[in-house]
Amino acid sequence: AVNIIPTSTGAAKAIGDVYPHLKGKLDGFAMRVPTVNGSVVDLKVNVEKVPTVEDINKKMKTAAEGSLKGILSYTDDPIVSTDIIGDPNSSIFSSIWTKVVGNLITVVSWYDNEWGYSNRLADLIIKRL
Numbered sequence: 001a002v003n004i005i006p007t008s009t010g011a012a013k014a015i016g017d018v019y020p021h022l023k024g025k026l027d028g029f030a031m032r033v034p035t036v037n038g039s040v041v042d043l044k045v046n047v048e049k050v051p052t053v054e055d056i057n058k059k060m061k062t063a064a065e066g067s068l069k070g071i072l073s074y075t076d077d078p079i080v081s082t083d084i085i086g087d088p089n090s091s092i093f094s095s096i097w098t099k100v101v102g103n104l105i106t107v108v109s110w111y112d113n114e115w116g117y118s119n120r121l122a123d124l125i126i127k128r129l
Helices: 013-016 053-065 115-128
Strands: 003-006 028-033 040-044 072-076 091-094 099-101 104-110
Touching: 003 099, 013 115, 053 099, 053 104, 104 115
Parallel strands: 072 091
Antiparallel strands: 003 028, 040 104, 091 104, 099 104
């Protein structure tokens, strides 16, 4: 198929199960596109305290190099969906798409819908052994 297909997703609502203070505050939908496993999320958030693009990117880079290393990676490169196929990280943060307009923040992150998830399951199994 060569169509882009809008569809529902439970991912945005599932965040409320992990972070109860966000329950009922997020929603979203997915666009199924004819690509191999590469996916991308475009997250928009209204905030009260407005950071700069540089602040957001710095915090994401710090997390990717620190506490979330191996789960989150960070790139300044203009990547495309095939670039992230086989990447074991759950999320590849793309700093070039970070935007702040008024109180609206936009961030973009890529992921391999199969391999990143599989790596987290393997991590869980190893942790439980």
